[in-house]
Amino acid sequence: MSSPATLPVTNQQANQPQPPINTHAFRTFLSRLSSSLRDGLSQRRPWLELLDRSSFARPDSLSDSISRIRKNLAYFKVNYAAIVSLVLAFSLLSHPFSLLVLLSLLAAWMFLYLFRSSDQPLVLFGRTFSDRETLLGLVVTTVVVVFMTSVGSLLTSALTVGVAVVCLHGAFRVPDDLFLDEQETANAGLLSFIGNSAAATSAASVVAGRV
Numbered sequence: 471m472s473s474p475a476t477l478p479v480t481n482q483q484a485n486q487p488q489p490p491i492n493t494h495a496f497r498t499f500l501s502r503l504s505s506s507l508r509d510g511l512s513q514r515r516p517w518l519e520l521l522d523r524s525s526f527a528r529p530d531s532l533s534d535s536i537s538r539i540r541k542n543l544a545y546f547k548v549n550y551a552a553i554v555s556l557v558l559a560f561s562l563l564s565h566p567f568s569l570l571v572l573l574s575l576l577a578a579w580m581f582l583y584l585f586r587s588s589d590q591p592l593v594l595f596g597r598t599f600s601d602r603e604t605l606l607g608l609v610v611t612t613v614v615v616v617f618m619t620s621v622g623s624l625l626t627s628a629l630t631v632g633v634a635v636v637c638l639h640g641a642f643r644v645p646d647d648l649f650l651d652e653q654e655t656a657n658a659g660l661l662s663f664i665g666n667s668a669a670a671t672s673a674a675s676v677v678a679g680r681v
Contacts, residue, residue, distance in 0.1 A: 514548035526642045539640035546640075561628035568621045575615055583608055595646035 527533035543550060564567040582592060583604050594600040595596070616622045 510548055510551075513645050514552065515546050517549070520546055520549050520639075520643075525644050529641055535641035538643060539637055540607055541645035542640035542643050543636070545645065550636045550640075554629065557632035557635065558625070558628045561624055561631075565620075565624055568624050571615060571619070571621055575612060577631060578611070579608055 551652060562572065583601070586592065591603050616625070
């Protein structure tokens with residue numbers, strides 16, 4: 471008696487093509503980026519407080535202006551980062567070619583290296599590139615684009631303008647009324663820490679005496 475013929479079984483999951491990028495890692499990156507942006511924006515100071523005209527005064531000396539910049543930078547850091555980002559965005563939007571080049575470079579990093587599936591080698595013009603070769607090519611391309619084209623000078627000028635605006639505001643903004651609440655909170659936390667340390671030390675001495 472002959473055995474029944476066996477039908478070939480194909481593994482559909484094995485035959486399905488894998489996505490060119492790691493979608494899980496990409497979604498995790500977007501989720502963390504969104505969460506970080508929300509957390510950062512929640513720490514920004516009111517813009518009316520930043521632009522309060524009654525709090526502006528000419529610094530007495532260079533050391534006074536540097537001290538003001540440090541204090542204001544610690545207090546308005548999120549607002550200052552937003553100002554620099556707006557200046558950078560305005561500069562890129564006014565130069566569409568540079569914006570397109572930067573977006574293309576960012577997309578190349580994301581889809582060719584950062585979020586590319588590990589089991590999907592990069593194949594271009596019939597040649598397979600290793601991860602090291604891909605990284606080297608992206609680094610060389612980035613250096614050429616940033617330092618040997620007008621994109622680098624545009625980014626440098628935009629960042630210079632943004633930092634100059636931040637330093638100018640920080641030098642003329644009087645920070646005397648900015649840290650009263652924070653100093654009280656810090657002092658309360660310091661006293662609480664000292665009290666807890668003293669209690670822990672006394673408890674340790676009691677335990678040591680018992681031993």
